[in-house]
Amino acid sequence: MDPLPPNDNTDLLTAMMAGATAGAVQSVATYPFEYLKTSTQIQDNALILAKPVSPLKLRPLYTGCTALAVGNALKAGTRMCLFNSFSSFMAAENGTTTAPRIVVAGMMTGFVETLWVIPFENIKTRLIENSLYKSGMKIKMDVMTDRFRRGVNSPLKTNKRASTTLAHSLEKKPISHGRLQALKYFHEHPSTTLTGAIKEIYQTQGLRGFKQGSSITILRQCLNSMVWYSTFSSLQQLLDPNRDSTSEFGLFGMGFVSSLAVVATTQPLDLLKTRMQTKNYRLLYRDVMNCAYRIFMKEGLRKFWCGWFPRLIKISVSSTLTLDCYEMSVKSINKLKTMRPFAAE
Known part of the structure; x- marks a missing residue:
C-alpha cells in the first residue's frame, strides 16, 4: 500500500527525487510477487490448453519489471508535487489546512497519479503474458489461428463453442489488414522486451491499448x-486511542491486517483489471x-481470489520498504547537497 506523503520540512525537489527512488526500489524488490500474482490471473482456466512451465531461475520472475519500476518511479516522484499543489488548492483563505481537506487532497493525488501508471501496467501485463506463451502456455484461439492462416477476407467458422464469442467480436469489429498482419506476427512472435511490447x-x-482497464484500475x-x-485507523483507535504507546511490531501487525483486508475485498477487481489488460481482452469479452x-460461469467463484497470497505479501512489504527507502534517500540527497566539490580546502 502506498504511504501518504510525510509531514516534514523536506523541500519539494528532494521529496520528488526521494519518492521516485523509493518507488523504483520498492517495485524491484517486490516484483517476483507481482509476477506470480499477474501470471496466475492471466491463465484462463476455460481456454487454457497447456500450462506454462514454471521458471526455475530468478530472472524470468522479473519479466516486465522495468516497465512497472518506471511507472512507479514516475508515480511516486510526482506524488509529492501533486500533493503539494492539491493541498494548496484545498487550503482555506488564511492558508491553513484541516484533516478533511488533507484527505481530499490525498484522494485527488491518488486519482491523478494512477493515470500515470496505467500505460506501464499494460506494458507489464503484456510482457508477463508473452513470457507465459513462450514458456509453453497455449489457449483455445481456434478462430484467431484459422483466420490468420487463411487470410483477412476468409469467412469465420463458429462451430466450436469456445470460439463463439471471439468470432462474434471479430465480425462485429472488423480489423484492418495492417493491424491483422500485426496480430498475426505478434501471435507467432510474442515480444518479451520493453521496446518490443510497446511496439x-x-x-x-493503437494508443487505446495503453489505457486498457483505466476505469477498473482507478x-x-x-x-x-x-x-x-x-x-488501519480503526485498529489504531481500538488498540491505542492516544497513539502514544504503539510499538513497531504493533504498527507492522496493524499494517498486515489492513493489507489482508485490502486483498480480501479488492482481489476480484484486481483480477478483472489484469484480464482487461491482456492482449485478447477485446476479442474474448464485450465489457467488464x-x-x-x-469468469464466474467458466472458472468458478474461487478464480476471483487467485493470486491473493503473493499480492498480500507485496502490499504488506511495500509500504514499510517505501518509507524506509524514502527516508534513506532524503538523508543521502541532503548530505550530497551540503558537499562542495569545487570549494578550496
Whole structure:
C-alpha cells in the first residue's frame, strides 16, 4: 500500500527525487510477487490448453519489471508535487489546512497519479503474458489461428463453442489488414522486451491499448486506499486511542491486517483489471461485466481470489520498504547537497 506523503520540512525537489527512488526500489524488490500474482490471473482456466512451465531461475520472475519500476518511479516522484499543489488548492483563505481537506487532497493525488501508471501496467501485463506463451502456455484461439492462416477476407467458422464469442467480436469489429498482419506476427512472435511490447501494443491496438482497464484500475486504487486507511485507523483507535504507546511490531501487525483486508475485498477487481489488460481482452469479452460473468460461469467463484497470497505479501512489504527507502534517500540527497566539490580546502 502506498504511504501518504510525510509531514516534514523536506523541500519539494528532494521529496520528488526521494519518492521516485523509493518507488523504483520498492517495485524491484517486490516484483517476483507481482509476477506470480499477474501470471496466475492471466491463465484462463476455460481456454487454457497447456500450462506454462514454471521458471526455475530468478530472472524470468522479473519479466516486465522495468516497465512497472518506471511507472512507479514516475508515480511516486510526482506524488509529492501533486500533493503539494492539491493541498494548496484545498487550503482555506488564511492558508491553513484541516484533516478533511488533507484527505481530499490525498484522494485527488491518488486519482491523478494512477493515470500515470496505467500505460506501464499494460506494458507489464503484456510482457508477463508473452513470457507465459513462450514458456509453453497455449489457449483455445481456434478462430484467431484459422483466420490468420487463411487470410483477412476468409469467412469465420463458429462451430466450436469456445470460439463463439471471439468470432462474434471479430465480425462485429472488423480489423484492418495492417493491424491483422500485426496480430498475426505478434501471435507467432510474442515480444518479451520493453521496446518490443510497446511496439506490439501500438501496432495491434493503437494508443487505446495503453489505457486498457483505466476505469477498473482507478476504482481498485480508490478502494485500496479507502479500505487500508480505514482499517488501519480503526485498529489504531481500538488498540491505542492516544497513539502514544504503539510499538513497531504493533504498527507492522496493524499494517498486515489492513493489507489482508485490502486483498480480501479488492482481489476480484484486481483480477478483472489484469484480464482487461491482456492482449485478447477485446476479442474474448464485450465489457467488464461480461468478463466477470464469464469468469464466474467458466472458472468458478474461487478464480476471483487467485493470486491473493503473493499480492498480500507485496502490499504488506511495500509500504514499510517505501518509507524506509524514502527516508534513506532524503538523508543521502541532503548530505550530497551540503558537499562542495569545487570549494578550496
